[in-house]
Amino acid sequence: MKRLRSIGFSVVAAVLCIAVLWLATRLVVPKYDTGIVEGNLTAEYYQETTKHDVIFIGDCEVYETFSPITLWEKYGITSYIRGNAQQLMWQSYSMLEDTLRTEKPKVVVLGVIGMKYDTPQKETYNRMTLDGMRWSAAKVGAIEASRMPNESFVDYLFPLLRYHSRWSALTASDLKYLFTRPKLFNNGYYMRVDVKPATTVLVGKKLPDYDFGANAYQYLDRIVQLCKDDGIELILNKAPVIYPYWYPEWDKQMVDYAAAHGIAYYNFLAEKDAIGIDLSTDTYDAGLHLNLSGVEKLSTRLGAILSQDFGVPDRRSDATLAADYAKKVAFYDAMRDRQLAEIAQYGHVLGFGAPAQ
Amino acid sequence: MLFTSYAFVAFVAVVAVLYYVLPKKAQWPLLLLASYVFYFIAGPSFLIYITATVVSTWYAGLRIGRIGAAHAADAEAGKATRSKEDRKAVKAKAKAKAKAKQRAWLVACLLFNFGILAVVKYSNFAIFNVNSLLAAFGSPDKLSFLTIALPMGISFYTFKTMSYLIDLYRGKFPAERNVFRLALFTSFFPQLVQGPISRFDDLSKSLFEEHRFDRRVVLSGLQRILWGFFKKLVIADRILAGVTTLIKNPDQYTGAFVLVGMLFYALQLYADFTGGIDITIGISEMLGIKVAENFNAPFLSRNITDYWRRWHITMGTWFRDYIFYPMSVAQPMLRLSRWCREKLGEGFGKRVTVYMATIVTWFATGIWHGSSWNFIAWGLANGFVIILSHECEPLYKRFHARFHWKGKPAYTAFEVVRTVLLMSSIRLFDCYRDVPLTFRMFGTMFTTFNYGRLFDGTLLKIGLSGADYAVLGVGLAVLIGSRVVKDRTGDFRERLAAGPAWVRTAATFALILAILVLGAYGIGYDAKQFIYNQF
Known part of the structure; x- marks a missing residue:
């Protein structure tokens, strides 16, 4: 009996300790609900209740470049963007692996600007990309491939070890989002409606070597293979933005790679005039990212490609999907209207996701 | 492997589990293996130095022991054949001769080992002084500095082994015949970084005897380790930024700030060194090994x-x-x-x-x-x-x-x-x-006389925020409080062990939580080696 009580006490004590540590972890992990909201991109995907025919993979050249809502409204295409700030090729590979655990899209659209990086870049970007990912072999692989020298796998396993120092910087939103997450994106699209025209034409600095790195290529190969294995069409694309500079030498490598592997490659930067994108009105940060206007123009063009050339079906007749997307469209419109109202009132969009003051 | 690294925590956990799972006969050999792995990770080439010290000390010890034993046997054999006066004179002569031989081995071994220490630790200091003298006399010549890595803990293990040899020479105990046991005494990994400098007769009994798993002993050791981490991570490493700013910018921080820097450094050094020793003693205690205390308030x-x-x-x-x-x-x-x-x-x-x-x-x-x-x-x-x-x-x-x-x-x-x-x-x-x-x-x-500047906000610009000062204040209060409790009611851990289980568990967990949340570690903080490790 005494032994049983001792075991019972140990179990209760262990559960309590774990619960407190879990709560402490929930409290101190960044909520990314205002300002730098990109830290929520990965996690928001898991709130999806429906499957998608198209999955976008990449960095800001996908999540600030394509609008899944426009694709739905104009072509009835269901899509989701699994992109993150400075998402590196190995992270894109893991993100695709992670996606394929739960759904099988017909088409994967991959942004190729990530090819310019061959090694891990920044711990903060790694954390924003990987923290929200559900635990799986894909996440373990992504962490191992992404770790900077000062990073430890244990810090990912127990985020309290990484974020403990935030205890002195906690705000009300850390309590507000203790158990939930804010909804900030439109199927992975980061909306901005403001305009800041591109006024200069960027000329790329001469590089010592224009060849993409072996590590980046290795993961591109793995993405190609993954799509082949699952019978998924892969589309490579370059967004129609002028920063960072897209060298002709880089473009040629992608053209050659796509030809060699029998996959499609679209350089929308070269097509931007034909699409009607004008970087004096269609960018919110002088040519680094598109604003909503530019995104909708590009999405219209891509929608045509997807439906006509890749046979992605129109799902608007599916009642369940239509009901789901009706809510998404309403959220999309409300976000657009709120940002427009902020611009009208303050002259600029407030910190993204922050309430208007 | 820093004491405060995840790798070290995992290393200790694995060693502790194996220590109690494997047959008891394997306990000390396991510790020897673990110590050499620990040392190998610090620098594979360092193993040469420590092995040279172990082997030379062991051999010299054996010789000193044998000379003593031979002398005793001769004296015994001579008893039956000589008169009382003869025996006395012969015994004294033989003793002096034996002592001289023993002294020769002792001195040779001391010279060899302190020689190693001198070469690896002090060569460049000597060269620096020679160069300074040459420059002072206007000579353009300069000696080149040597590129010798300082083996981890060499000052500590050299002192440990030399104390063994001197005590052996003084007849405090017989020579250790097993070179591997002497190797463990020398390299016992918790002590390798910063001591304490144990004596062979103090440490060897509990180091080599077999230990049964005792939950209370393990928990008590664990609490001591946590207390060490608290001192190191919550106090020493947190105040480090302030200390560094104040003492690395002597032109900017004079007068009152020297006083503050001096007191901050005293607190940092105390928390850092005693924290490290607490971790060392705690690990040893967890393994049933008694290591000498190194501090007493x-x-x-x-x-x-x-x-x-x-x-x-x-x-x-x-x-x-x-x-x-x-x-x-x-x-x-x-x-x-x-x-x-x-x-x-x-x-x-x-x-x-x-x-x-x-x-x-x-x-x-x-x-x-x-x-x-x-x-x-x-x-x-x-x-x-x-x-x-x-x-x-x-x-x-x-x-x-x-x-x-x-x-x-x-x-x-x-x-x-x-x-x-x-x-x-x-x-x-x-x-x-x-x-x-x-x-x-x-x-x-x-x-x-700039003591007024202590209150103008300057102290919030030396790398320490208000939150840091709050943590340091609480940490200091806990340090002082623990001492007061100890003085008034005896050892805190003993009291905890005697008290209700929920209090013991809650106190241990509160310490873990305080370290995890308030500790200055991980990204954004520089992982700092213990100060005494450099000695």
């Missing part, structure tokens, strides 16, 4: 002699037992003492040789800490203050005869504060880059 000392009886106790006793005492009773010193007493009077003449031994001991203590003039000056300053306080003893006596304050709480508090300030002042030699700068900065405390 040094900042409650009432004078410098008292302080050195409480701070880094094993180092202090090492220098006392192997340098100060032997030097004090060496024949040349006794002759010198006689001469001094004749020439300088009985009182002062008697003290001269003691002071000489004190100076030599503190010079050695200083240079043991590091190969720079700062450490030598620090050691000599300690020796000087000790001598001065001895010389002032009659004054103290007269003072206390007149004012009966001794033992009263207020006067005791004054003595404690005075000792803290004095010892912290001497520690300034650790802080600034050279001796002249240290004196200059010390001087500014009395010549630059």
Whole structure:
């Protein structure tokens, strides 16, 4: 009996300790609900209740470049963007692996600007990309491939070890989002409606070597293979933005790679005039990212490609999907209207996701 | 492998599990293997140095032991054949001969091992001084510095093994015949980084005996480890940013900030060193091994002699037992003492040789800490203050005869504060880059009256935020509180062990949570090696 009580006490004590540590972890992990909201991109995907025919993979050249809502409204295409700030090729590979655990899209659209990086870049970007990912072999692989020298796998396993120092910087939103997450994106699209025209034409600095790195290529190969294995069409694309500079030498490598592997490659930067994108009105940060206007123009063009050339079906007749997307469209419109109202009132969009003051 | 790294925590956990899971006979060999793995990770080439020390000490020890045994056997054999007087004379002669042989082995081994220490630790210091002299005499020539990596813990393990050999020579215990057991005594991994400098007869019993798993012992060891992490991560590493800012910018932070830097450094060093020792003792305790305590509330000392009886106790006793005492009773010193007493009077003449031994001991203590003039000056300053306080003893006596304050709480508090300030002042030699700068900065405390700036927000711009000060305040309060509890009611862990299980569990978990949340570790903080590791 005494032994049983001792075991019972140990179990209760262990559960309590774990619960407190879990709560402490929930409290101190960044909520990314205002300002730098990109830290929520990965996690928001898991709130999806429906499957998608198209999955976008990449960095800001996908999540600030394509609008899944426009694709739905104009072509009835269901899509989701699994992109993150400075998402590196190995992270894109893991993100695709992670996606394929739960759904099988017909088409994967991959942004190729990530090819310019061959090694891990920044711990903060790694954390924003990987923290929200559900635990799986894909996440373990992504962490191992992404770790900077000062990073430890244990810090990912127990985020309290990484974020403990935030205890002195906690705000009300850390309590507000203790158990939930804010909804900030439109199927992975980061909306901005403001305009800041591109006024200069960027000329790329001469590089010592224009060849993409072996590590980046290795993961591109793995993405190609993954799509082949699952019978998924892969589309490579370059967004129609002028920063960072897209060298002709880089473009040629992608053209050659796509030809060699029998996959499609679209350089929308070269097509931007034909699409009607004008970087004096269609960018919110002088040519680094598109604003909503530019995104909708590009999405219209891509929608045509997807439906006509890749046979992605129109799902608007599916009642369940239509009901789901009706809510998404309403959220999309409300976000657009709120940002427009902020611009009208303050002259600029407030910190993204922050309430208007 | 830093003590505060995840790798070390995992390493200790694996070793502890294997230690109790494997057959008990395998316990000490497992520790030897773990210690060598630990050392290998620090630097594969370092294994050569430590192995050379182990093998040379073991062999010299065997020889010293055998000479002693042979002498004893000869004396026994001679008993039956000679007259009583003959036996006495022969015995004395044989003993002297044996002792001379033993001394030869001892000296050879000491020279060999201290030679290694001298070469790897002090070569570049010697070259620096030669170059400085050459430059002073206008010579353009310069000697090149050597690129020798300093093996981790060499000062500590050299002292441990040499104490083994000297004690063996003195006949305290028989020679250890098993080289692997001596290797474990030398390399026992928790002690390798920063001591304590255990004696063979103190450590060997619990190190080599078999230990059964005892939940209470393991938990108690774990609590001691956590207490060490609390001191290191919550206090020492948090105050580090402030200390670094204050002492690395001597032109900017003078006067009052030297005082603040001095006190901050004293707190950092205390929390860092005692924290590391707590981790060492805690790991050992978890494995059932008893390691000597190295501290006894040094900042409650009432004078410098008292302080050195409480701070880094094993180092202090090492220098006392192997340098100060032997030097004090060496024949040349006794002759010198006689001469001094004749020439300088009985009182002062008697003290001269003691002071000489004190100076030599503190010079050695200083240079043991590091190969720079700062450490030598620090050691000599300690020796000087000790001598001065001895010389002032009659004054103290007269003072206390007149004012009966001794033992009263207020006067005791004054003595404690005075000792803290004095010892912290001497520690300034650790802080600034050279001796002249240290004196200059010390001087500014009395010549630059900027004490008002302590309250103008400057202290919030030295790398410490309000939150950091709050944590440090709480940490300091916990340190002091724990000592008060210990003084009033005995060992805190023993009380916890005797109390209800939920209190024990809650206290342990609260400590874990405090370390995890309030500790200065991980990304954004520099992983810092323990300060004493560099000695």
